[in-house]
Amino acid sequence: MRIDKYLWCVRYYKTRNMVTEAARKNQITVNANVAKPSREVFPGDTITFRKDQITYTIKVLDVPLSRVGAKLVDIYRKDETPPELFQQMELMKLAKEHYRRAGEGRPTKKDRRDIDGYYEDAEDEIHTED
Structure with a gap:
């Protein structure tokens, strides 16, 4: 499955066009190599991408046939993103809203x-x- 379709199917991006734009800006890597939108992904691949000031790292467990529901996403990927990044993002949001x-x-x-x-x-x- 293409990387743009995979990231759309597992609900990291709202549209495939958004994934394509991210790939063209070199924000997506597969196994530490910069990926084009048409790059094929297979089970066992590690995908790293930057979205909303967070660098996500996910491992492909399986390839879905089509876009899946939010409850079924964990069947197809394992999120290896450090939780500290999410805490840091929350602190940034709180700092902006403080005043x-x-x-x-x-x-x-x-x-x-x-x-x-x-x-x-x-x-x-x-x-x-x-």
């Missing part, structure tokens, strides 16, 4: 004063250490 939640708009005048005060305090600390 202002998405959709709350621009900073208010008070928010800007607080931000400026923070930067001034940081500069004062740098100058006092010298």
